Amino acid sequence: MLKQVIAGLAIVAALAVVAPSFAQGEVSMSVPSKTDRVAVNGVEIYYEIHGEGSPLVMLHGGVNPSDMFGAPLAAMAEHRQVIAIHMRGHGLSSDAATPWSSQQMADDVDALLGKLGFDRVDVMGYSLGGGVALQTAIRHPDRVGRLVVIGTSVKSSGNYPEVEAAFKQMPAMAATIGAQLAQSPLAALYPDVDWEAMMRKTGEMNQGAYDWSADIAEIKAPTLLIFADADMMYPEHIAEMYRLFGGGTRDAGFDGASRPTVNQLAIIPGATHYDVIHKASVAEYAKAFLAQ
Numbered sequence: 001m002l003k004q005v006i007a008g009l010a011i012v013a014a015l016a017v018v019a020p021s022f023a024q025g026e027v028s029m030s031v032p033s034k035t036d037r038v039a040v041n042g043v044e045i046y047y048e049i050h051g052e053g054s055p056l057v058m059l060h061g062g063v064n065p066s067d068m069f070g071a072p073l074a075a076m077a078e079h080r081q082v083i084a085i086h087m088r089g090h091g092l093s094s095d096a097a098t099p100w101s102s103q104q105m106a107d108d109v110d111a112l113l114g115k116l117g118f119d120r121v122d123v124m125g126y127s128l129g130g131g132v133a134l135q136t137a138i139r140h141p142d143r144v145g146r147l148v149v150i151g152t153s154v155k156s157s158g159n160y161p162e163v164e165a166a167f168k169q170m171p172a173m174a175a176t177i178g179a180q181l182a183q184s185p186l187a188a189l190y191p192d193v194d195w196e197a198m199m200r201k202t203g204e205m206n207q208g209a210y211d212w213s214a215d216i217a218e219i220k221a222p223t224l225l226i227f228a229d230a231d232m233m234y235p236e237h238i239a240e241m242y243r244l245f246g247g248g249t250r251d252a253g254f255d256g257a258s259r260p261t262v263n264q265l266a267i268i269p270g271a272t273h274y275d276v277i278h279k280a281s282v283a284e285y286a287k288a289f290l291a292q
Helices: 002-016 071-076 102-116 128-139 161-169 171-182 185-189 195-205 235-244 280-290
Strands: 034-040 043-050 055-059 081-085 121-126 144-150 223-230 264-272
Touching (some): 034 102, 043 102, 055 071, 055 102, 055 128, 071 081, 071 280, 081 102, 121 128, 121 280, 223 280
Parallel strands (some): 055 081, 121 144, 223 264
8 A cells, every 4th residue: 555655646646747737727827037047055956037026035845946936836927026946956956976955945945045145034835845945944933934734743753654655665666657757758757856855855864753842832933834635744743833933822802902823824724735735725815815
């Protein structure tokens, strides 16, 4: 069963290039006004600039940057200047021999923004990108204004056991999954990606226990947490995360004056971890929150 789940990741990733055209409806794709690669921390990080307005960094999920940088990006770029970043080893960015971590990727984001001259930005991240967004707020708090985190857990025990088991098996199956991805539409979209290394490093960075709870509780950036109602983590962990951000502690009162925190929580109905980013309500909630 685990092998079927892991092999299925390759199929999902391959279909993700095509599926958004159905999931995203008639939303037009955004055309970047600028693209470039910048050397930071031993790699070259690719980025695109879309739209005009206050700067918003968008950070994609694992394997497939285009999953977030289609209609979701276009929706956010309607009123914002979006900096869409491909993380190391993903998309059009290069990689190094060193292991991956959310912390290292957060340092890459901070270094890139420094070179581009952005002092303070809002940050929106999905899945892997959500973890990088959180670590950016933890490690570089002066860089982050508002934060939108989609489908991300903050400790390994918050994920369902089958999710943790799949990550554990992934390095051993990296060659098989990588070969499938190399024959997929993703390979044409991102021809320089080492797909075997991607799957091995993805599994390795998710090995073992982790718990960011203490650091999360110290984040000062106003934060919107967004989850699918059938996400990859326990509902109890979603509630636990919201409490770390000060939510869920008391009744807000009839007029909302007793609301315990500026931070917010949204649960998207009829969604999973793998398709939540394509729900139009995600961008609508994010736009409303960031406009406050």
